[in-house]
Amino acid sequence: MPSPKSLAGRTAIILTVSDRCFAGTQTDLSGPALAHLLTQAGAQIIDALTLPDETAQLIPALHAAASRASLVLTTGGTGLAARDITPEATLAVCTRLVPGLAELIRQDGATRTPFAALSRGVSGIASNCLIINLPGSPEGAESSLRAVLPLLPHALDLLAGHTAHTRER
């Protein structure tokens, strides 16, 4: 089991994607919950932003975040509502995909609700940064992050080229 400080030295940016949080009509509980978990794991949160459900704003924000941090978590905008475009924006930015993380997140979600199958989140790589879409609800976001957290230290080591080459399993 990874130590609590297993993301030590890693930088992270959290993007809360939500019209309502951006407009100030809803309090963002997911972003801070994710920041808390990541900080507990030793990561340095270098930024936490709130954006509306707008591709024109989310794509540049993802590009910028990926160039600054080694891990970018998004929360929100992964559902079926017409304005839920987080996965599309993420796909537009990523040069390589990590489908297994999205599958794992849906599997974890399925233990809590059958509607997890409707979550459209993706995960991928841009600028050697790992981008992971998490659900928008605080419980969903936190549970999903916990599900993938044990894999992140190794994932970020591989991305950064720091792991002695042992030919991935």
Next chain:
Amino acid sequence: MPSPKSLAGRTAIILTVSDRCFAGTQTDLSGPALAHLLTQAGAQIIDALTLPDETAQLIPALHAAASRASLVLTTGGTGLAARDITPEATLAVCTRLVPGLAELIRQDGATRTPFAALSRGVSGIASNCLIINLPGSPEGAESSLRAVLPLLPHALDLLAGHTAHTRER
């Protein structure tokens, strides 16, 4: 558990994709089976068409169906045979994908046959309509629809913007 009338008010179109059914050399049992299930759930079947395994015909048919109904089910053409092009036509039409539904359908299929892993069906959104590729066999189509049916009322509510925003799980 959703009530039997949980798709009340929703319109659906069923597309049977099959050279043989289109040519009349094979009776379509899957389309009617799906129509029966959907009608039991309260949906209004506004059309049921049979098409050959031809991208040039299926793509326009999907576009047209997606503009008319809130749910489009396809049956057939999701296998490995050279003329199986339903997933490709569906990907060409969808602007947003719902990978979890396709995963769920394969998981359900795996309980019946190990060959379910060869099913290439996808699920996605076009014109705020949910398009789901189902297997071609009557048993596969019906079982797969039953697997996703409990999620459809909520899914279609989200697509139509009718759900009080509770931040998707």
Next chain:
Amino acid sequence: MPSPKSLAGRTAIILTVSDRCFAGTQTDLSGPALAHLLTQAGAQIIDALTLPDETAQLIPALHAAASRASLVLTTGGTGLAARDITPEATLAVCTRLVPGLAELIRQDGATRTPFAALSRGVSGIASNCLIINLPGSPEGAESSLRAVLPLLPHALDLLAGHTAHTRER
């Protein structure tokens, strides 16, 4: 259970994708392990090549292999390291995807290591040939192939158009 000779009559090409194996600084154990398994199953290995982690070399090699054999297995380059580009090269070559095989491989991998979720391998079709990305480690490659092997005779029959049309499950 398929007979040990269930891939009789089928041609296969194995591509080991690895900078180190290509440079000769690492012995390829995965390629030979896969060749042994396939030969046991009755397939004819018509070629086994080693390539560097270079898209410019892997894409043409995949195109060429797909035009010569009915099954192409790649091993290596499916991880998160910056030079791991096997899935991207495979996606560039395939005209139709078989996501269920990649899901099955990750599920099999998960029984051996939680890091299987980081495996980015894909599976798809090019020139009526089935291309499957396997992990780079000998254990991962062999275990993954064993996981999909029972499906391959039927899969290759479907691709070759040899199966009496029974409407895929």
